[in-house]
Amino acid sequence: MGDGSTKALKAANMFSFDEYLKVAHEGRTPVDIGPFMNDFLTNPKYDASGAGGYKSQAGKEAKAGLSPQERLQQSYDKAQREGRRASPRLSKEDDKSGKYSPYVVKQVELQAGPIELGIIAPPHQDSRRPIPTxxxxxxxxxxHVAKLFRALRAEERGWQLLVPMRTANSPDFFEPAGLTILEQLLKAVLEDREGDISPFGAMSNVFHFLGMSHGSAALLSLACKAPEQVGSLTLIQGFLPQLCEIQALRNTENIHFYVGDQDELGHREYLRGIKESLKEAGGRSHTHLVKGASHYDIDKFIDLEDLWKRLELAR
Structure with missing residues (x-):
């Protein structure tokens, strides 16, 4: 692959964006992944279109007329579309197995718009005492409430788990308008004295952020906006949203990234770029490579006991 020959740059040899980095950039991972991804998807030298990108000649011709900024935006849009495939829902058999937490859903009205909130919590107590959240x-x-979140069985460990869910008209949570919704939700939970939103308060007025893919991007943005309310930050896959100021997390402890060694959507590179940006800002994080896991089945390979150890250490 890295012999510098023309053949090495053909789509037949271009198994992933990771291979592109090896061939075109000697394995160097950029802090800003966007231009590299744009080059991979649009540069005819690498013929990424032959590997499943732009399928028609008409599409290629239309793309040729785009400005560099428009091509870059298309690259971001494509990465987002690839990540939108939802987590698998539980089968009826799994739902009845007792291995996954039940949850309730509340409608929450915020100034920025309504959302639904999935709630997993221990049996409700009369006093609204704070617990790890x-x-x-x-x-x-x-x-939806991801299968992995339900597999954690947070209620059995004395934790509550809150899952914001978009309505049909809500923006993506990692977009500026969606981020405003999340900021208002944090404030509402912290100010909730009657249990109108969550059954328990958040211990020490902090939250342990846990995201998957697009959810990771949203929580990374939220953490950068409200670092003082981050007890820990765990990203399972994910990417750096535009306008996210990663230097805000330079003093945040307990930042962990999980990604499969078979991830096919470039998230190893995305997280590597975030890690390097954070390091340059004076912060630190820990990356955990999940062996055998691809992008869509990583929940089957993550060691939940190991994940819980990290959460408990951060409480």
């Missing part, structure tokens, strides 16, 4: 956002369209 996970704020989790699913992958895809962010309208």
């Amino acid at each position: 996970i704020l989790a956002i699913s992958r895809g369209e962010q309208r």
Whole structure:
């Protein structure tokens, strides 16, 4: 692959964006992944279109007339579309197995717009005492409680787990308008004295952020906006949204990234870029490569006991 020959740059040899980095950039990962992704998708030298990108000659001709900024935006849009495939729902058999947490859904009205909130919590107590609280956002369209979140069985460990879910008209949570919704939700939960939103308060007025893919991007943006309310930040896959100021997390501890060694959507590179940006800002994070996991089945390979150890250490 890295012999510098023309053949090495053909789509037949271009198995992934990771291979592109090896061939075109000697394995160097950029801090800003956008231009590299744009080059991979649009440069005819690499013929990425032959590997499943732009399928028609008409599409290629239309793309040739785009400005560099428009091509870059298309690259971002494509990456987002690829990540929208939702997490698998539980089968009826799984739902009845007792291995996954039940949850309730509340409608929450915020100034920026309504959302639904999935809630997993221990049996409700009369007193609204604070307990460790996970704020989790699913992958895809962010309208469900991910199977992995239910597999954690947070209620059995004395934690509550809150899952914001978009309504049909809500923006993506990693977009500026969606981020405003999340900021208002944090404030509402912290100010909730009667249990109108969540059954328990958040211990120490902090949340343990846990995201998957698009949900990771949303929570990364939220963490950068409100670092003082981050007890820990765990990203399972994910990418750096535009306008996200990663230097805000330079003093944040307990930042962990999980990604499959078979991830086919470039998230190893995305997270590597975030890690390097954070390091340049004076912060630190820990990356965990999940062996055998691709983008869409990583929940089957993550060691949940190991994940819980990291959460408990951060409480």
